[in-house]
Amino acid sequence: MTSTQQETQHAAAAAPGSEWWRTAVIYQIYPRSFADDSGDGVGDLPGVTAHLDELLDLGIDAIWLSPFQRSPQKDAGYDVSDYCDVDPLFGTLADFDDLLTGAHDRGIRIIVDLVPNHSSDQHEWFQAALAAAPGSRERARYMFRDGRGEHGELPPNNWESVFGGPAWTRVTEADGAPGQWYLHLFDSSQPDFDWSNEEVREEFRRILRFWLDRGVDGFRVDVAHGLVKQEGLPDYTPNPDAGSMGGDEGSVPYWGQPGVHEIYRDWHRLLAEYDGDRALCAEAWLPSVAKTALWVRPDEMHQAFNFEYLETEWDAAKLRAVIAESISVYAAVGAPSTWVLSNHDVVRHASRLALTAENPQGHGIGPSSPGQPIPEVGLRRARAATALMLALPGSAYVYQGEELGLPEAIDLPDEARQDPTWFRTEGERYGRDGCRVPLPWSPSAPAFGFSPTGESWLPQPEQWRELAREVQATDPDSTLSLYRTLLAERRARSLGSGALEWLDGFGDGVVAFRNGSLTVIANVDGATVPLPHGTIVAASGPLAPEGVPIDTTVWVAAD
Structure with a gap:
């Protein structure tokens, strides 16, 4: 471990209110699609390490690594078989340590993904549960239940999997007879833990300490709203118009149960034992900003993704409303709002913002989806939306590739698709x-520079050649250059720790505010807006002679 890493790991905690995670821009890396060092067509940890300088150049503060732990990869690593080891697909623990050292040497923090709602069915605990009898200690770690019906032939309730189909699978007992059922809110290869079991809670304390002791700076917690299920496991039929990960207005017996909060209070206390302001970020899909804010009360998690903001349409009134509410309710519990526009579970915002039909979270889009996006409109809006988001006070997450303006890959061949959603819905949802x-790095290299052999676990669209990072790096008008400018100015002007002051008089189709000495005008759906006096710091697109055109955001500094 280098002296720089030691200084980062053992740094004294910041004064309350100035912790790094309150204002950080955190870059999500989906390791299998970032960069492939080994040449097998799947990205890996050495591939990430090799591109740390490009991330430093981009101007981010931290990296969130999607799962790289040992896994059968039935759900791209979100089915973990060993929480304290690196899957050979991505490298070794030594490779992780090299990445951590390299990031810390550059002043970049590392957040790792933690998947506590469920494990892989290949986890040693679940394999032991299958071999054990009903009522055993081994089965008590998971949600095993007897079936309904005369012979237990019906599942314990009517719950549906997020990926489609029933949320219960029946096991065959050691004597060959049909046996109990186990709950899996996701794929059948992802059995849910029973978080009422103290042994489960203690095991995750051990896992947290394992990674904290290695020097990680925090955890993004997968399905943070799903660990605790309502007592009695009552039947529930979800709202078909709600996103698959939650967001129903009513009480959902497997999302957002009150008992989750004590788990995160326990984790908060554990992280507080370590120096350096370690952070917890919740992936919690909840029906309102106000409910999400309950996850970030002072003694619980530190951040929670603002999915209400992510899901807001490109509509000025709706954007103003969600921004105002977010800043208000998060401030009321002493937390920053954590803004986000894209991640590995949603349609990329360079396409999503130009859709003209309903597209619930998790469904994805493909060649036959209604409301196909117009690429030029999507990119223009995405650049404007990012310029708006990065001017807001609080923390922000950037998903790999959005800095290149990558759209959703819509025309993937059916035979190439790998998301469990595609298979469990028999192609009804693209997933x-x-x-x-995988990302494009170079227009002339094999697999656009993703892999030295030209292999790629998902096919890359030919149109991505012109979006490769190498192409954009020297183009002052590229999306990459825009992101670099926005992130540099955000840091220089301390926008993350600033305060928002709304500005009136720009019309109903405009979102306008001041953050410090910076005036931000986002023309969402209005007539061209005259520019205020000052120096143009950044613009998401070309300005018109008379001012800011539609689908454009501009930053103007006071003279």
């Missing part, structure tokens, strides 16, 4: 493969 296609 999330379209936002997970």
